[in-house]
Amino acid sequence: MTYRQEMGRLAREIAKLLSEGGRVPGEDVRAALAGHSSVVGLLRAVQADMAATEWRGVTDLSQELARQPRINDQPLTSIIQRPTASRAGELWARVAKTATIAENEWHQSTLASRPYGNAAWSEIADIASLSEAIGLLDGDIADSLNAAGRWRDAADFRASQSGLIAIAQEVRRLAGTGPLPTAKDLQPITPETVILAPTQHVIPEALEHLAVLVNSANNLPQPK
């Protein structure tokens, strides 16, 4: 699967959560938190590269995404592999996996193949649409956390919800006022290229992602 295919799949799964509801029973709260955290991680990564666009709303969206709570209280691999107790839990677990793979595809792409010019606006519109959806689903997660007795975590989700929705809507509408050509797919960098960790703080998350990618890979190259 390519970045665009993964993003399409992610959007359909999040749309189903919007449509069917993202509230989960206590057993699936961790799946919902993992799904939310993975999507926010993906959106932050792509948005950070797009924020070079010098329009204030776009950088405001980056700030709102940075304010989103990210709670990872269980390894991602165990959440993805564990059976879920509800349809929403199953969708959230799928969201976690798809967002992790999409983020990896983004990081593994050459800078030259990433969207530029009007195509960058298409990417920004997609990121804003996904951010708005995540903002709407924050309310479902807060309800789930409240029901599980995690009031403080629920309050964090509630506190960051309205700002994200408002800015995301504004950016989505601004992006939509111009042409939004279909962005081309990304070109992967050569497998031998080492991706440098910008800080040591990203290493635990990178190891989590690596485990998910290894578990979901169809074909693993043989070591030389």
Next chain:
Amino acid sequence: MNPTSPIQTQPEPEHLAHAGGLLEAVLLCDLELDARLGIGAALATLYDVFPPYDARPPVTEPIDLGTGMRQALDALSAAIDTADTVREALRAGRAARELRDLQVRQ
């Protein structure tokens, strides 16, 4: 693009057109204010796209609220499964969420 339109338009995806037609048919009924606003909000979400969709023949046969919402939700579910773009899938999802919220309030 619709050649008869003075502004640029785009074709409406089949399932979205079906859902939109159903909701427009519901609006022909005598509805309470909350239901009318809820259906209107879902329609506004569906049509929040640029360029706008091609015009289609106006709906003339009313459909009752319960049936119309149920069928529109089915159409939106199909629209999500067949969406060509990230934005189209999420727009259908947001419209469906507005209808579900209305269903809960009814």
